[in-house]
Amino acid sequence: MTKQRQKRKLDHIEYALRLGKPETSSGFEEIRLINDSLPGFSLGDVDTTCVFMGKRLAAPLLINAITGGHPAVANINKSLARVARQTGVAMAVGSQMAGLEDPGLRQTYEVARQENPDGVLLANLSAGAPPEQAAAAVEMISANGLQLYLNVPQELAMREGDRDFNGVIDNIREVTSRLSVPVVVKEVGFGLSRETISALYNAGVRYVDVGGQGGTNFIEIEDMRSGQKSSEGVRNWGIPTAVSLLEGLSLELPILIIASGGLETGVDVAKALALGTGMAGMAKIFLKELTDKSEEGLINKITGIINELRLVMLMSGAKNLAQLVKKPVLVTGSVAEWMIRRGID
Numbered sequence: 437m438t439k440q441r442q443k444r445k446l447d448h449i450e451y452a453l454r455l456g457k458p459e460t461s462s463g464f465e466e467i468r469l470i471n472d473s474l475p476g477f478s479l480g481d482v483d484t485t486c487v488f489m490g491k492r493l494a495a496p497l498l499i500n501a502i503t504g505g506h507p508a509v510a511n512i513n514k515s516l517a518r519v520a521r522q523t524g525v526a527m528a529v530g531s532q533m534a535g536l537e538d539p540g541l542r543q544t545y546e547v548a549r550q551e552n553p554d555g556v557l558l559a560n561l562s563a564g565a566p567p568e569q570a571a572a573a574v575e576m577i578s579a580n581g582l583q584l585y586l587n588v589p590q591e592l593a594m595r596e597g598d599r600d601f602n603g604v605i606d607n608i609r610e611v612t613s614r615l616s617v618p619v620v621v622k623e624v625g626f627g628l629s630r631e632t633i634s635a636l637y638n639a640g641v642r643y644v645d646v647g648g649q650g651g652t653n654f655i656e657i658e659d660m661r662s663g664q665k666s667s668e669g670v671r672n673w674g675i676p677t678a679v680s681l682l683e684g685l686s687l688e689l690p691i692l693i694i695a696s697g698g699l700e701t702g703v704d705v706a707k708a709l710a711l712g713t714g715m716a717g718m719a720k721i722f723l724k725e726l727t728d729k730s731e732e733g734l735i736n737k738i739t740g741i742i743n744e745l746r747l748v749m750l751m752s753g754a755k756n757l758a759q760l761v762k763k764p765v766l767v768t769g770s771v772a773e774w775m776i777r778r779g780i781d
């Protein structure tokens with residue numbers, strides 16, 4: 437089991453990087469911000485900083501969960517953490533189950549904390565992991581928070597995946613109440629619905645990452661791993677990221693919603709923030725930048741995204757993130773239609 441899990445870590449990186457352009461859209465092309473010709477302040481006045489998990493970040497950006505758990509991926513976490521420190525953004529490690537099962541693999545996660553002692557670092561486990569493992573994962577990397585991932589379609593597409601999803605919400609409630617740090621419940625590319633987010637809120641969760649459709653597709657990755665196309669019929673399953681954000685935001689709950697799943701640009705980030713989300717996460721495009729280029733390449737990518745966010749904020753007339761969220765946002769096309777059909781205005 438442990439060997440299989442370790443191999444899977446390498447497979448996920450290899451196949452994620454091989455994926456072509458997603459067949460489905462994240463829906464951000466249907467979200468429009470409005471040009472403000474009279475912003476009345478200068479580009480230098482624009483403030484993209486925010487506070488997340490009690491710490492100030494240069495911008496509300498998260499290098500989302502990718503890896504750990506195989507000796508060959510320790511360098512990836514090391515580089516991601518160095519980039520997170522230098523750019524002032526948050527980071528999550530990948531699922532720590534391998535490190536909990538085999539202490540020899542802990543170092544592949546611990547490097548992230550060693551490289552960024554004062555940054556925001558999130559631990560990561562399946563939402564089915566019991567409270568003792570959740571606490572151990574947080575302790576392993578002195579994490580500021582814990583991501584619990586939900587990934588039913590991926591498990592079903594995985595030959596060795598779970599088939600029993602009983603008791604997950606009770607476990608999330610238990611972990612959330614017993615842990616000393618905040619819990620973020622995230623999807624991995626299939627999106628959270630309004631009903632799911634409401635159930636998570638009722639279980640005590642105050643941070644959700646919608647992990648919507650339109651970016652990395654784990655059904656496709658699992659089909660590539662198995663060499664079969666058994667899941668081809670359901671490959672486009674999921675809720676587009678922009679839709680999932682609007683589903684969650686429509687609840688008007690006191691929660692922080694993180695936008696992720698197919699985000700690529702500073703414009704996407706600005707749109708998500710203007711809608712009312714508190715953070716934006718990206719996984720695959722950051723991994724690709726790092727592996728295709730270097731740490732320097734990824735630093736340039738992230739600073740480029742932050743600069744683009746700054747431009748869009750100025751062009752929308754928003755000096756800071758509190759002002760950005762008050763700016764008008766238009767929702768058009770299929771995203772608007774989804775909202776109407778779901779009775780969300």
Ligand code: FNR
Pocket residue numbers: 448449452500501502503529530531560583584585622623624625647650651652696697698699717718719720721723
């Ligand atoms: C992931 N993702 C992920 N998520 C998680 O919660 N635990 C994990 O261990 C992993 N592992 C992982 C490996 C690789 C190679 C990739 C590309 C992604 C999912 C990730 O955090 C994110 O939710 C999705 O990838 C959607 O975001 P992007 O890639 O579309 O920006």
